[in-house]
Amino acid sequence: MLSVEEAEKRILDSIHVLNDVEVSLLDALGLTLTEDIIANFDVPPHSNSAMDGYAVRAEDIVGASKDKPVRLQVISNVPAGYLADRAVQPGTAIRIMTGAPLPEGADTVVQVELTETEGDKVLVKASLPRGRNVRLAGEDIKSGQKVLSSGEIISAADIGVLASLGRKTVRCIRRPKVAILATGDEVVEPGEVLPPGKIYNSNSYAVAAQVKEAGGIPVLLGIARDTRESLANKLQEALALQVDLIVSSGGVSVGDFDLVKDMLTAEGSMEFWQVNMKPGKPLAFGHVRGVPMLGLPGNPVSSMISFELFGRPSIKKMMQQYPEERTMVTAFMEEGYKKTDDRRHFVRVKLHRSNGKFFARLTGEQGSGILTSLMHADGIAIVPEDKPALEPGDEVKVMLIR
Numbered sequence: 001m002l003s004v005e006e007a008e009k010r011i012l013d014s015i016h017v018l019n020d021v022e023v024s025l026l027d028a029l030g031l032t033l034t035e036d037i038i039a040n041f042d043v044p045p046h047s048n049s050a051m052d053g054y055a056v057r058a059e060d061i062v063g064a065s066k067d068k069p070v071r072l073q074v075i076s077n078v079p080a081g082y083l084a085d086r087a088v089q090p091g092t093a094i095r096i097m098t099g100a101p102l103p104e105g106a107d108t109v110v111q112v113e114l115t116e117t118e119g120d121k122v123l124v125k126a127s128l129p130r131g132r133n134v135r136l137a138g139e140d141i142k143s144g145q146k147v148l149s150s151g152e153i154i155s156a157a158d159i160g161v162l163a164s165l166g167r168k169t170v171r172c173i174r175r176p177k178v179a180i181l182a183t184g185d186e187v188v189e190p191g192e193v194l195p196p197g198k199i200y201n202s203n204s205y206a207v208a209a210q211v212k213e214a215g216g217i218p219v220l221l222g223i224a225r226d227t228r229e230s231l232a233n234k235l236q237e238a239l240a241l242q243v244d245l246i247v248s249s250g251g252v253s254v255g256d257f258d259l260v261k262d263m264l265t266a267e268g269s270m271e272f273w274q275v276n277m278k279p280g281k282p283l284a285f286g287h288v289r290g291v292p293m294l295g296l297p298g299n300p301v302s303s304m305i306s307f308e309l310f311g312r313p314s315i316k317k318m319m320q321q322y323p324e325e326r327t328m329v330t331a332f333m334e335e336g337y338k339k340t341d342d343r344r345h346f347v348r349v350k351l352h353r354s355n356g357k358f359f360a361r362l363t364g365e366q367g368s369g370i371l372t373s374l375m376h377a378d379g380i381a382i383v384p385e386d387k388p389a390l391e392p393g394d395e396v397k398v399m400l401i402r
């Protein structure tokens with residue numbers, strides 16, 4: 001049996017970072033940047049007002065107060081987006097809006113609340129230090145400054161900064177395209193009538209959602225029936241779509257997948273493993289004409305946990321975001337859990353916090369067909385191979401999944 005680490009290593013060793021492309025700004029969210037971003041002008045580009053008020057010379061309003069206001073001649077008005085048509089001279093002021101470029105001659109802005117108008121004059125009722133309410137050119141970003149480095153993962157604020165630098169596109173590693181395939185005669189697509197003996201295909205949708213969460217683009221290929229021909233057709237479809245990864249579910253337990261095995265020896269390679277974990281012991285990995293293919297076990301929880309452990313890191317690696325550490329917390333078990341084997345168990349738990357500590361309860365029955373056990377989970381508690389049971393009060397490491 002392979003350890004979880006060995007299975008991950010074998011898979012990840014044959015996954016490679018994808019090429020970079022020019023991506024429109026908004027689509028870059030969550031992608032890995034492949035260029036350094038250097039500002040070629042100041043942000044803000046011009047010194048400007050932080051308030052609606054009057055642009056003045058600080059020395060003109062020295063000593064101004066409520067009782068002894070200073071009277072200045074208002075000589076112009078400058079809205080945001082325009083340059084003032086003249087300079088502030090001694091004894092004058094220019095009406096200014098927030099964001100408007102500071103007129104020449106002015107060094108300070110008096111907010112409107114500290115003033116009163118009197119015909120074409122303004123009464124300034126406070127003395128302000130030079131520079132008050134002025135945002136200097138380049139105070140956010142200086143021309144020539146490196147704002148983002150190649151390799152960074154683009155956040156919402158990064159996108160804002162890139163836009164403020166006038167960028168409409170950026171160079172990033174592209175998102176992997178992932179074909180998703182269900183197998184088996186027993187599954188039908190949601191939306192269809194459910195004939196006796198059948199179940200709905202939930203794996204494809206759950207895994208497609210996981211692909212999306214990881215940053216990939218899922219492409220649903222539907223269901224391959226238990227015939228060599230059906231499977232060959234689906235794989236052909238995946239190759240025609242030029243996907244970067246194929247993820248199937250079902251048909252990987254003992255003997256079952258002989259069909260695929262045979263077929264793939266002609267078209268590629270597939271190895272069938274037993275991984276020392278529960279759920280998700282059976283797993284397959286190989287290549288179809290050079291495209292990596294991950295065969296997840298059919299049981300719905302097994303399929304999702306195996307994707308979390310092996311599919312998500314594959315996508316992250318393609319996006320140059322590997323290794324990605326999920327947040328781990330230590331929690332105290334509020335109930336017991338017994339193992340009947342020495343596999344590593346991934347137990348679905350609900351967490352709550354009290355006095356700064358996390359406490360964990362099972363989300364009910366832990367069978368690999370009980371998908372609601374995952375639906376109700378905040379995290380996955382990891383019970384090590386050599387631990388036969390968790391007792392109430394035991395510490396356990398929990399991987400947060402939402």
Ligand SMILES: Nc1nc2c(c(=O)[nH]1)N[C@H]1C(S)=C(S)[C@@H](COP(=O)(O)OP(=O)(O)OC[C@H]3O[C@@H](n4cnc5c(N)ncnc54)[C@H](O)[C@@H]3O)O[C@H]1N2
Pocket residue numbers: 182183184186187199200201202203204249250251252253254256279280281282296297298299300302368369
């Ligand atoms: N003799 C043995 N039998 C099984 C073993 C074993 O070691 N020896 N392992 C069990 C374990 S553990 C798992 S996990 C499953 C994995 O089997 P397969 O990957 O071959 O999956 P299937 O047999 O095709 O299906 C298993 C189960 O999952 C349901 N299923 C399949 N596809 C979907 C889908 N798209 N959406 C929803 N549910 C799906 C399927 O109906 C089965 O109930 O094997 C055990 N057996």
Ligand code: MOO
Pocket residue numbers: 277278279280281282297299302368369
């Ligand atoms: O290994 Mo299976 O995945 O327990 O259901």
